[in-house]
Amino acid sequence: MLELKTYRTQVHNDWCPGCGDFGIINAIQMTLMEMQLEPHRVAIFSGIGCSGKTPHFVNAYGFHTLHGRVLPIATGARLANPGLTVVAVGGDGDGLGIGAGHFVNTGRRNLDFTYVLYDNGVYGLTKGQASPTLPKGVKTKSMPAPAIIERVNPIAMAVASGYTFVARSYALDVRHLKQTLRAAIEHRGSAFIDVLQTCPTYNDINTKEWYGGEDLPVKAPRLYKLEDSGYNGVVADPSTDEVNAKKGNALVKSFEWGDKIPIGVFFKMEVPTFEDQLDLRMPALRDKPFVEHDIYNRDITPLLDELT
């Protein structure tokens, strides 16, 4: 039985007190423990920013990559070494600003991995500029002027890009996040979780109290669970029109924002993964990943003969 402490490191954590990141990392460690995944079979990848430090705090193979490039690096490692459970994490600026091209194209591949987006609406480590998920017109305390352009919708982008598991959760609801994370890791295919998160230092708009709906005329939490509302985003038969219908539902739902914000699974469908497609091309991959094959004694004679 692997204990929670197995998944922790002794590295000093320098996130701000009250940071939403703590909720996310706790959920990651607890999920790995609940799934009893051996640390050496897990690889955590991150981009740059506060969230980028995540791998250093988790006892698993850890890759702290470049700003916006977490997905390509995770993709290469996962394809080379598919025995690993791959979890990529990154901020909203990392994934939807500088890394937006990779976000879209990684979805298209339907690689079997999980991507967790730390979505707090600001660039924290550079001291609070507007991130791609901050709504137009909003001005947080460190911004000189309100956001001048529209935000992107991570859920809609993920659905449109081809992620086959698209969910939203909340960093301060560790129970829900854990449950969502486990479903994402267990999903065969590209799983994306948009994790709404507070930044107590720079985002003074989307605070814990704001998510709790304390500013509303009738105080009530803004977040509600999709599954409690009768919404079902799971495609039962991917060979039917149901796929487009469910994608359409997810898109409509994803634009719901304001007094009521849905969390939970927006869309889910099981179809062949990128790894499955590679297996079809190269049956040798089915037995074991290339990283375990002896590919270092290849006979090139047929290639040379072709040229003579």
Add this chain to the structure above:
Amino acid sequence: MIGGPQGSGINSVAETFAKACIRGGLHIFANIEYHSNIKGEHSYYRLRVESKAPHSHVDWVDLLVALDRETIFGDLNKAHPTHRGHRHEVSPGGGIIYDRSLNLTPESCGRDDIKLFPIPYMDLLVDALKEFGKDKELSKYQVMVNTIAFGASLGLADYDFDLATEAIREGFTGRKAALGDLNVSAAKHGYDYARKSFGEEAFPTKLRRQPLSGKRMMIRGVQAVAIAKIKAGCGFQTYYPITPATDESEYLESHQKDYNMIVVQAEDEISAINMATGAAHAGLRSSTSTSGPGFSLMAEGLGWAGITEAPGPVIILYQRAGPATGLPTRTEQADLRFALHAAHGEFPRIIIAPGDVIETYYDTFDAFNYAEHYQVPVILLTDKFLASTYQDVPPFNGDNLKVDRGDIVSDSDLAGSTDYRRYRWTELGISPRTIPGQKGGIFWTTGDEHDEYGHITEASDIRIKMMRKRMRKIELAGQVIPDSKKATLHGPRSAPITLVGWGSSKGAILDGMEDLKSDGIETNFLQARYVNPFPTDYVQQVLGSARRKIAIENNYSAQMAGLIREKTGIGMDNTIVKFDGRPFSQNEIYEGVKDIIKNGMKEVTVSHA
């Protein structure tokens, strides 16, 4: 030379002709020039055939095969003309094969010293198609006029038609075999027509088969790279479509099933290099291939591979004329400094610049060993010219090539370990690595400065140690890799003139030296093959005692000459540069050196445009 609009099939004809020559014991050098265009713009293929293997092309043509008028006269009638055709390149006594309907005369060509060989392309094609009952489908087979012209050129050169038949058939195997018969027939129609209409004496240059000197491969740079990658056990290749690198990735993808190799078309070159680095960290030998515009995007990822001491990737940089899109389908050697300095900060990288297809094969193989042994990114610096030029060479002998995966900690050594350090201090700077998935081998890696475990640090003492550790590796590589691999002196040591060059100009320089020699000018040639680690001592030793030193480079500023000066303090006496996007020819080397020694020019720019 065969010229025509893009899409008219000059490639297949030139390559089939080349193959037929190699089968007849002759030797070839075949390079193509084409526009960044799909259909219609002028392109031409230069095929040089010799009884002794040539290493370069020349700027004159004995037989010009024109598939259209523009090949002869250029496009001077256009609002923005780009070339004046090839009629002026035909050597006195040489000839032009062209469609009879062009009604050429010596006057219209402006040449009364060459032979004109009008061929009724369409009539002959219709005759050939009739034999197969396909003359009603003329429009479908119209492109086959290239094969009529091909046959006519064989006929004028009086070459053995059986060898051509064999070469054609090889291009049409399986379901396409019937098309092969049709092409053989078309070629025969052109062949017979030329022999019957113009007679034996019409064209004095004859091709005669000679005894085969063992097996020969017809191979170009992209294939040499790809085959070396397969031989080296590369398991992961990424790319984003770009001229002239993509052919290599497509070759690999078409053979991936036989060799178990993942080939990924990435969304951009940023992704391409980072995927490859991720795969290298995860345990596979990995690679990516691109040209200048793509490499510009890779700079950031190169730095991450450097600071994380990734065991790869191997990056193939096919230089083309820049900056930006530049001349997208033309060659240049102007990325030497860029390859050396790409990405911010300082970190070790190995850069090798092979001079021909054979060196390309061996250097690519070595690149994978270096990447894993030293845990550094390795750049193979080549160019469009070498990538796309065919030569015939003996089949590679790979028996003595050994894969060196570097220091990987075994599972048994890790058993019970709780303190593995990915970046452990070692005397040589190389830390034994683990492969993710190994129990006890957990590591962290980061583009931030880090401690032995791979955790972020900003401590100045650790920074100093880590910088020294990383930079120690390139110093070590410089000591371990022998000078014989890093640089070569061709020709007599005592020659009064030393030509200095690198990369794909090697062939033209070697052939040009022969011309100079027949003119009584003795030269030698210092070929710098490793850009980093640089063979400083060897170059210093050779150039220190050299008398006149002439740098020859396919770029504007003689970048290697600058690097040599930086490393050794030795400056060149003269430079011969070419930056018109075309490779050096044999005669340009001769002409450039003559301009310096006979005409007293200090810096020479050559171009045969």
